[in-house]
Every structure is written in structure tokens, then in C-alpha cells.
Amino acid sequence: MDYEFPSGEELIKKIIEFCHGKIYREEVFNQTILALILHKHFQKNGIEKTAHECYEIVENFRLQLIKARPSSIDDFIAYNNTMGFDIVGKACIVLVISRHESSSSSKLFEGWYCYLWRKIYDGDIEGMKSNLKNLTIITFNYDRSLEYFLYESMQNLFSMTNQETKILFNENVAIHHIYGQLGFFDWQEKNSVVKNYGATDLEIFKDKDINPVSKQLEHRASFINSLPKIIADSKETIDRELEYLLTITNEIKTYREVASNPEQVILERFYNSDIFFFLGFGYHKQNLRCLNPQQRGVLKPFYGTTYGFGNAQIDGIQKDITDIFLKQGGGAGLDNCFIGKENSSQYEILGYLKHVCDLN
Numbered sequence: 001m002d003y004e005f006p007s008g009e010e011l012i013k014k015i016i017e018f019c020h021g022k023i024y025r026e027e028v029f030n031q032t033i034l035a036l037i038l039h040k041h042f043q044k045n046g047i048e049k050t051a052h053e054c055y056e057i058v059e060n061f062r063l064q065l066i067k068a069r070p071s072s073i074d075d076f077i078a079y080n081n082t083m084g085f086d087i088v089g090k091a092c093i094v095l096v097i098s099r100h101e102s103s104s105s106s107k108l109f110e111g112w113y114c115y116l117w118r119k120i121y122d123g124d125i126e127g128m129k130s131n132l133k134n135l136t137i138i139t140f141n142y143d144r145s146l147e148y149f150l151y152e153s154m155q156n157l158f159s160m161t162n163q164e165t166k167i168l169f170n171e172n173v174a175i176h177h178i179y180g181q182l183g184f185f186d187w188q189e190k191n192s193v194v195k196n197y198g199a200t201d202l203e204i205f206k207d208k209d210i211n212p213v214s215k216q217l218e219h220r221a222s223f224i225n226s227l228p229k230i231i232a233d234s235k236e237t238i239d240r241e242l243e244y245l246l247t248i249t250n251e252i253k254t255y256r257e258v259a260s261n262p263e264q265v266i267l268e269r270f271y272n273s274d275i276f277f278f279l280g281f282g283y284h285k286q287n288l289r290c291l292n293p294q295q296r297g298v299l300k301p302f303y304g305t306t307y308g309f310g311n312a313q314i315d316g317i318q319k320d321i322t323d324i325f326l327k328q329g330g331g332a333g334l335d336n337c338f339i340g341k342e343n344s345s346q347y348e349i350l351g352y353l354k355h356v357c358d359l360n
Contacts, residue, residue, distance in 0.1 A: 002111050002349050003104045005097065005143050008072050008282055012065065015073060015092040019062035032224060033095075033205050034058045034088055037249060039228055040242045041087045052224045054084070061088045072284065074179070078256045090252040091245065095200055097142050098182050102199035108149045112279070112350040117153050119359050125158060125168070132172040136269040140178050140287050142252060147175055147185065148197045162187065176266045178258055178290055180251045193247045200248075204241055209234075255286045262293050271296065277359065278304030278339065279349045283317045288324045298325040304339040305352045314340035 006014045018030055035055035042049045049057075060083075070076045077089040120135070121128040137146065150173060155165040166187040183195030205211065210227050231239050270291050281287075281304055292298060302321050306314050321337045342356045353359060 002280065003107055003113075003145055005100050005104065005141060005145065007141065011093070011096065012070065012073055012076075014096045015089070016062060016066055018092055018096050019058065019065075028220070029205070029211060031055055031058045031062075032211075032227070033202060033245075034091055035224065036205075036227060036231070036242055037091045037245050038084050038087050040246050041249075042084070043228070044246075049084075050225045051227050052221045055221075055224050057084045058088055061085050065089075072282075074254050074286075078254045081254070081256075086254070087246075087249060091249045093142055093252050094182055094245065094248050095202075098195075099199045101143050101145065101148075101182070101197055104143075104145060105148070105198065108145055109153075112353060113146065113149045115350055115353060116359065117150065120150075121153075121157065128154075129168075129172050132174075135174065136273060137175045138178060138266060138270060138291070139175065140281075142177065142179065142181050144181055144185065144197060147173070147188070151185070151187065174269065176263070176269065178253075178263075178266065178287070179255070180253045183248045183251060193244070193251065195248060200245065204238055207235065207238065210238065255290060258290050259286075259293060262290065267291075267294070271298065273300065275300055276302045276304075277357070278302070279352070280305060280307075283320065285320055285324075288320055292324055297327075299336060301336045302326075302339055303357045304344075305347065305349055306340045306345045307348045307352070309340075309345055314345065 019034070020030075032055065035051055035058050038054040038057060039049060039051045042054065064080070064085075065073075065076055068076055073089055073093065077086050080086070120131045122131055139146070147169075151165060151169050154160065154168055155162070158164075158168075160168065166189075169187065170189045183193045184190040185197070186194045210230055231242070283304075302325065304317075306317065309317070317339055318337050321339060326336055338357070344352055344356045347355055
């Protein structure tokens, strides 16, 4: 992906590394945070589990994820959501992706985001508003990098106050996260958890009274079991942070959860669009089906990047687009799939927009 946010198999690799301690080089520390989030979840739902049992669930999650070899973390969570694996997996997504929000922030103001922005603002605010009214962004990613980029660009180009930028953004920008996101910015008009852009700070969990890293193995289980009481009795700030992390974790959805309860505003935006661009997309069937749960005939042009895909894979993508969207119309419009045309496989997103199909 252009901005180095992990997805698919790369995200799975990062999650395994996080659980194994290769990001912060403290396996026990990372697993304990996940265990405490899971324990908080069980506690709130009236399920009796010790903190060390939650720790063992985290370790089993890591080991089973390694052996399962799924193509996406969604697949793994969807098939293993009864053992606490869903909460562990979603918490991993939050902690890993937020870390990449932090590392990517300096790179956002180049590449295809910048190209898109210059297409959007069109020289003045009124032109920008008109262009934004004709643009809907539906993403399967969890990060908020595009929202952050657009807000910062608006504010700095037009020398706006925070309040002015907030109004302009919320009245004109339509970005929808199919599978949820890492919370919302304080300037977004959403009745949900607020999270600033960037990594979730885990330093608070290095408090010497609750950090099990220094404990001998034979004492570790009893020490981990004692943590919920220690936190409840004397670590109010840490307890609030666990509540906060669990709330963000619950913002993340799997494709099964989305399929059973699709957001109507996203479907309306999709069905009312005149043209579709898939940019940096993996074309997983379940994701495509989430866009057309009503199995309507969507007889509009489909364009999309295919960087890194082979010819046989592109043939499969074209067939899936045809089956899921175009054939539903009784066979009309089957020539509306332009994905994989014009040697598009040689281009990443920016090159695709410049050389294959521009956003006009």
C-alpha cells in the first residue's frame, strides 16, 4: 500500500510480531496488555475468567493464527469468535494500525493523496465543495489517514480556524469505513470514542507495579492474576485506559458482522454512484459482496488498480466483478468492467491515475 499501512497477510504478520513481542521486544508486556483488555471485556459481559486465563487465550490466539495461515485477519476472527479470539484480534488491529498511523504521518503529504487533493479543491472553496459532493470514499481499512490528510490540507490551504475546518469537513466529506475505524477525531460529528491521530501510548502499562516482565516464570501466573485487583484498587488512570482501549476495540467489525447488519447510508452511496474506482484494493470476494448485499444489478463502469496481480488473478477479479455486480442485471452491461485493462498491473495508485484512468 502506498502509505505503508499493513493489510491482508502483512497485517497478520505484524499482529503475530506484536503478540510475540517483536515490535516492542517485550513479549510478556504486549500479551499482558491484550490479556487485560480481554479480561475487561469478559468482566463487562459477566464472564468469569482469571487474568492469566486471558493471557493464555492471547498466546493460543497467536499460535493458532500462525498455523491457520489465513489471507486476512478478518477470516481468522470470523471463524474463531467464541474463545475471546475476536476481542484479541480486534485489539491487535487497533494497537498495530495506530502505530502505523504515527509512522506514516510525515509521508501523507505526497503520493496519491496529494494528487487527489489537487483534483478536489479546484482552485477555490466553492469548487472544492462541488467536487466533494460528487465523491464518496468507501474504505475497508481501519486507519484515518485520509481524513487526517484532508482536514490538515483544508485548514492550511484556506487559513481556517478549527471550527471553520470542522464545519467544512463534516458538511462536505463522505468517508465510510466498512469495517470500522480506530475511533474518531474530536472534530468529527460522531457520537463515539475520540482518538487523536497516531500510535496508542502504551507507556502507562510499564508501571512497575503491574509490569510482569521482571517476574520469574514460576511467579508470573499468580502475579498476572493479581493485576485486575491492583488496577481496580489503586491504578485508576490505567483502568480508564483499558476501558478506552476496549471501546476502540469494539469499533472494529468483521465482514460477518457487517454482512448481517449493513449500513444503509453506505449502500445508498454505493448504489447511487455513476462510476467506481477500486484503488489499492485486494478484491476479496467477501468485501465485494459487502458492497452489494441486495444482489442488485450495478450496471456502471468499474475501474481499479491491479498492481502486483498476475494475469490469472486479474481474470478471476474480472469474473468476480461481473458475477457480483454486472450479471445481477440480467446480463446487461457486462462490458462495464475495465479492471486490469491498459496494462494497469504495472502501476501503483498514483501511476494508475496518471497513466490509465484519471479522476475526472
